[in-house]
Amino acid sequence: MAYIGYLALLLALFASMYCTMASTWGAYTGRQKWVERGKNALLVGSTAIFLATAILLHLLLSRDFQVQYVYAHTSSYQPTWYVFSALWAGQEGSFLLWALLYSAVVAIVVRQRRHLPNGIWPHMLTIFAVIHFFFALLLVTVQNPFLLYPVQPIEGAGILPALENPGMVIHPPVLFLGYAVYSVPFAFTMASLITGQVQTTGLSWLRRWSLMAWLFLGLGILIGAWWAYVELGWGGYWAWDPVESASLIPWLTGTAYLHLLLAQERQAIFKRWAATLAIATFLLCFFGTLVTRGGIIVSDLHGFAQSTQPIAYYLMGFILVFAALSVALLYLRRDLLRDEQEIEQLLSRESSLLITNLLFVGLGIAVLLGIVFPHISQMVWGMRIYLDSSFYNRVFTPLACGLIILLGICPLLGWRKSSPQKLLQRLRTPLASTFALGVLLFALGVRHLYALFSFALIAFAASTILGELAHAFATRSRLHAESLFTAIASLYRSNRRRYGARLVHLAILLIAMGVIGSSLYKTETSVSLARGETATIQNYILRYEGIEIIPETGRQRHIATLAVYRGSSYVGVLKPEKNWYWNIANYLTEVAIRTTLVDDLYVALDWPEENGRATFRIYVYPLVIWLWIGGGLLLLGTLIALWPGADQTKWTI
Amino acid sequence: MSIEKQRIPESKRWHLLTGGAIVALVIAYLILSSLQGTTIYALTISELRARGPAIYMQPVRVSGTVDGNSIFWDASALTLRFNLVDGEEVLPVIYRGTRPDMFRDGAQALIEGKYQRSGVFEATKLLLKCPSKYEAAATMTAEHPEPASRK
Numbered sequence A: 001m002a003y004i005g006y007l008a009l010l011l012a013l014f015a016s017m018y019c020t021m022a023s024t025w026g027a028y029t030g031r032q033k034w035v036e037r038g039k040n041a042l043l044v045g046s047t048a049i050f051l052a053t054a055i056l057l058h059l060l061l062s063r064d065f066q067v068q069y070v071y072a073h074t075s076s077y078q079p080t081w082y083v084f085s086a087l088w089a090g091q092e093g094s095f096l097l098w099a100l101l102y103s104a105v106v107a108i109v110v111r112q113r114r115h116l117p118n119g120i121w122p123h124m125l126t127i128f129a130v131i132h133f134f135f136a137l138l139l140v141t142v143q144n145p146f147l148l149y150p151v152q153p154i155e156g157a158g159i160l161p162a163l164e165n166p167g168m169v170i171h172p173p174v175l176f177l178g179y180a181v182y183s184v185p186f187a188f189t190m191a192s193l194i195t196g197q198v199q200t201t202g203l204s205w206l207r208r209w210s211l212m213a214w215l216f217l218g219l220g221i222l223i224g225a226w227w228a229y230v231e232l233g234w235g236g237y238w239a240w241d242p243v244e245s246a247s248l249i250p251w252l253t254g255t256a257y258l259h260l261l262l263a264q265e266r267q268a269i270f271k272r273w274a275a276t277l278a279i280a281t282f283l284l285c286f287f288g289t290l291v292t293r294g295g296i297i298v299s300d301l302h303g304f305a306q307s308t309q310p311i312a313y314y315l316m317g318f319i320l321v322f323a324a325l326s327v328a329l330l331y332l333r334r335d336l337l338r339d340e341q342e343i344e345q346l347l348s349r350e351s352s353l354l355i356t357n358l359l360f361v362g363l364g365i366a367v368l369l370g371i372v373f374p375h376i377s378q379m380v381w382g383m384r385i386y387l388d389s390s391f392y393n394r395v396f397t398p399l400a401c402g403l404i405i406l407l408g409i410c411p412l413l414g415w416r417k418s419s420p421q422k423l424l425q426r427l428r429t430p431l432a433s434t435f436a437l438g439v440l441l442f443a444l445g446v447r448h449l450y451a452l453f454s455f456a457l458i459a460f461a462a463s464t465i466l467g468e469l470a471h472a473f474a475t476r477s478r479l480h481a482e483s484l485f486t487a488i489a490s491l492y493r494s495n496r497r498r499y500g501a502r503l504v505h506l507a508i509l510l511i512a513m514g515v516i517g518s519s520l521y522k523t524e525t526s527v528s529l530a531r532g533e534t535a536t537i538q539n540y541i542l543r544y545e546g547i548e549i550i551p552e553t554g555r556q557r558h559i560a561t562l563a564v565y566r567g568s569s570y571v572g573v574l575k576p577e578k579n580w581y582w583n584i585a586n587y588l589t590e591v592a593i594r595t596t597l598v599d600d601l602y603v604a605l606d607w608p609e610e611n612g613r614a615t616f617r618i619y620v621y622p623l624v625i626w627l628w629i630g631g632g633l634l635l636l637g638t639l640i641a642l643w644p645g646a647d648q649t650k651w652t653i
Numbered sequence B: 001m002s003i004e005k006q007r008i009p010e011s012k013r014w015h016l017l018t019g020g021a022i023v024a025l026v027i028a029y030l031i032l033s034s035l036q037g038t039t040i041y042a043l044t045i046s047e048l049r050a051r052g053p054a055i056y057m058q059p060v061r062v063s064g065t066v067d068g069n070s071i072f073w074d075a076s077a078l079t080l081r082f083n084l085v086d087g088e089e090v091l092p093v094i095y096r097g098t099r100p101d102m103f104r105d106g107a108q109a110l111i112e113g114k115y116q117r118s119g120v121f122e123a124t125k126l127l128l129k130c131p132s133k134y135e136a137a138a139t140m141t142a143e144h145p146e147p148a149s150r151k
Helices: A002-029 A032-061 A068-073 A080-088 A091-111 A121-140 A166-181 A183-195 A203-232 A242-266 A271-294 A310-332 A349-381 A389-412 A420-443 A449-479 A484-494 A496-520 A625-642 B010-035 B045-050
Strands: A385-387 A523-530 A534-537 A540-552 A555-566 A569-574 A577-581 A586-590 A592-595 A599-610 A613-622 B039-043 B060-074 B079-086 B089-096 B108-115 B121-129 B141-143
Touching (some): A032 A068, A068 A091, A121 A310, A166 A183, A166 A203, A166 A271, A242 A271, A271 A349, A349 A385, A349 A389, A389 A449, A540 A599, A540 A613, A569 A592, B045 B060
Parallel strands (some): B039 B060, B089 B121
Antiparallel strands (some): A523 A613, A534 A540, A540 A555, A577 A586, A599 A613, B060 B079
């Protein structure tokens, strides 16, 4: 069976190789027949990847331990649900998954090729085929998931217990989907550069794909953070580990790119920037994988690779070749990319978009610098120097504040030009409410300067967005003599994209609120308790009631029970666990969290009872839940903007 | 899309370019200035010894293997003592905090903290890497709270 899987991968390799040649030939000679042949070959290649994935899944489900990948990631007592996720628990499998998602994206684009501007499709096909070829090449050489042992082991090693979590089941596919979809803006941009026709049509098609990629990448990152929070037990959701940060870079550049696309739909500006960002974002997705899997960059949190892996050279080669090609193309086509309109005024939506862009790209560069700094220092000073997380905090705090201010001001600015008087007039109410909130927070006892400042900024941005919406609804209701409710409904129908975008902005503000609250006001304590003793943190009181030891297949659970009081009222029990896993001969922590809208009480059992005392680590994290609520709203807002039909409506501000 | 093409005076373009350049410079300055004081040297045990007194007060990062026979874990005091081994070199470490999940003989550990005059390394951060068998899995970390984030 494994041989058939490998043959399918070989078929994918040859099909994509054939497609590359056929579509290039077709594109240059203008023979449609060859483009068609290339397209069919690529679809065959995509089907072959699908087949290979199905075979690997079958091998996993039938626990064929002779296959090295199956041996390393499953065991006979593993729940079926986690056998599915074993498909991407390992490196080879996750590349196969990425290739699969990529193939699916390509297949959808093939169906939509008629919507594309003339002449672009053959070149896009070539780019898609080259990427497909690269995936197939990795899978048949250094990332072969079908390697066999000479004999059949009787039992598998099993998945790492920390990966047995719903978050970890969906985190990689969502993230990889984001990576896969970013190939569409990339291929489109490269093809327009090659053909030399910089497109003005097809932009809304491109925007939809970019928005989708952005959504999946963002959700993937957020789900990863949630998994780290509930499962890893070190008491946080983000640690600026290179592996996490590496996936944030394409998200940052992707966000910048998305905003440029909006500007481009209105006016032919920022073309050079947009082309560069589309290419950079896609290549940065591969850079992220290089960081995770290449073993070049030492990661703290994730134990992926220990030393430079062969795959690192493949990935570096891929990135360098495409980067060189794009730089050359951008240079050759520099005249085509000249903006047709110029920005006329400093005080306009265009210029605020430009600043937004600079801020996002600046953040991306900072993260990139943080990741590669040890290597730069090694080259320059012959010594590895790392940057600790305070570097990121120092850069992100002011830049993120700048972004929040812009997020608030931008809806108030007109395209092309705005008058300062008008802006000031429109800013009056938001500024007043911001000040009022600041005073209120101060009166409530918030004394942290950063917190006051950043919450005030968030309030400012939120009030301009909401104020502008209220204004639009009220005006409509007055002009059309409709009830407020009908006005809202008809405005929403007439411009879904805009309201989707506003919702996404509000979601980002909620996420920012969660991040600020949980990072500035986190409290933690470590205590060692005997039965009946209590620990106090903030206004929570926890009493240790006892511990239960439950032997199960594969592990032995130690479940502690803590009674939780808020002030003097009983609110429930928390049961943190520390479980011994025989397959790894080690303990794994299972935290217990009590979530409310105001704060999370997070308890980890650090050590099961020893000499009558158990050790706990207790945290109170304010506002964490708003990160996840914001994530949900982000999804909702993006879906509203993406939903078919949203495009046909006018894009008016 | 049908806004007529028009040139604008050079002076106005100038404004915008300068504006953009100023923002870019501010960002660049911010990034570079943030490097100050956030750097941590990565040293091997022998380099650490060779640098003698100069390194005592500086935060450094050292990696090595945990010697299983030297582990002493006091759960009630939350103190972990062990020897970090790198080739022939042995570094005694004291870490106040949680004993991470995967902490055992042969584990690849990365410690951050300060080397003391007494020859003991006081770690404020202890990170572990999984053996390569669990390549795809995240390891557990335990981080000692930084004084700044403590209330």
